Amino acid sequence: MxxxxxxxxxxxxxxxxxxxxxxxxxxxxxxxxxxxxxxxxxxxxxxxxxxxxxxxxxxxxxxxxxxxxxxxxxxxxxxxxxxxxxxxxxxxxxxxxxxxxxxxxxxxxxxxLAEFERNLTRERTRAGLAAARARGRKGGRKPALDDRQVREIRALLRDPEIQVTDVARRYGVSRTTLYRYVGSPKSSAVV
Missing domain, CATH: 3.40.50.1390 (Resolvase, N-terminal catalytic domain)
Structure with a gap:
């Protein structure tokens, strides 16, 4: 026992x-x-x-x-x-x-009952997202950089004297985020 x-x-x-x-x-x-x-x-x-x-x-x-x-x-x-x-x-x-x-x-x-509660919550969330999309709203986080900023960053990165880290700091994003928007430094230099 x-x-x-x-x-x-x-x-x-x-x-x-x-x-x-x-x-x-x-x-x-x-x-x-x-x-x-x-x-x-x-x-x-x-x-x-x-x-x-x-x-x-x-x-x-x-x-x-x-x-x-x-x-x-x-x-x-x-x-x-x-x-x-x-x-x-x-x-x-x-x-x-x-x-x-x-x-x-x-x-x-x-x-x-707990499983039922989870499923109801999931269904309500999906229905809410679908209704928002139908009204033209997107879910999720606001983009870190807009199109104008991406163009500016690409122009800046064409200059071999400018460091990626400095550009990322200037726009308030990480290097990873910057690469996600403009690609690798080599592809940015070509653009």
Whole structure:
């Protein structure tokens, strides 16, 4: 039988971990990783330590689902990763545990909802881009150099005394960007 390891998180310093500590202790957790960190932050060091400590046969226990995942897709990703490693998952408040068939079913419904949410977002994005294109707008970043600037740069680079680095600095772009617009220095000299 593996260990029951808890993870507790609050978002701000003025919040208290006592409720979560008590619930995780009652749930039989031998170790509890705790941190004060916004759930929106991808960098949660204690969660990283917790996940590294888990071994096949162990169970990760949280007080509530939102303590673990930043979003439904994030939560599904973490729990799926645990499942691949042979680690069970349990959420005390929602009474979800992946050791039983019913718990797995509930979690897979969550996974399906997360996939549905991703697909809806993708469809909305595509529809929005298509509508913008139909109105003559292009998506993406504004070009670093306009046609007039490209002509000027080509003219400048015909002079063998002028350095590519100086031209790039003058126009506020990198040498790579400059080459992307005007080609290699040899082809610019010919133009």
């Amino acid at each position: 593996g260990k029951r390891i808890g993870y507790a998180r609050v978002s701000t310093d003025d919040q208290n971990l006592d409720l979560q500590r008590d619930a995780l202790a009652l749930a039989g957790c031998s170790t509890v990783y705790e941190e004060t960190m916004s759930g929106k932050s991808a960098d949660r060091p204690e969660l990283g330590h917790c996940l590294k400590a888990l071994r096949s046969g162990d169970t990760l226990v949280v007080w509530r689902l939102d303590r673990l995942g930043r979003s439904l897709p994030d939560l599904v990703g973490i729990v799926s990763s645990l499942e691949r490693e042979g680690v069970a998952f349990e959420s005390i408040t929602e009474r979800i545990e992946t050791t039983s068939a019913a718990g797995k079913l509930i979690f897979h419904v969550f996974a399906a």
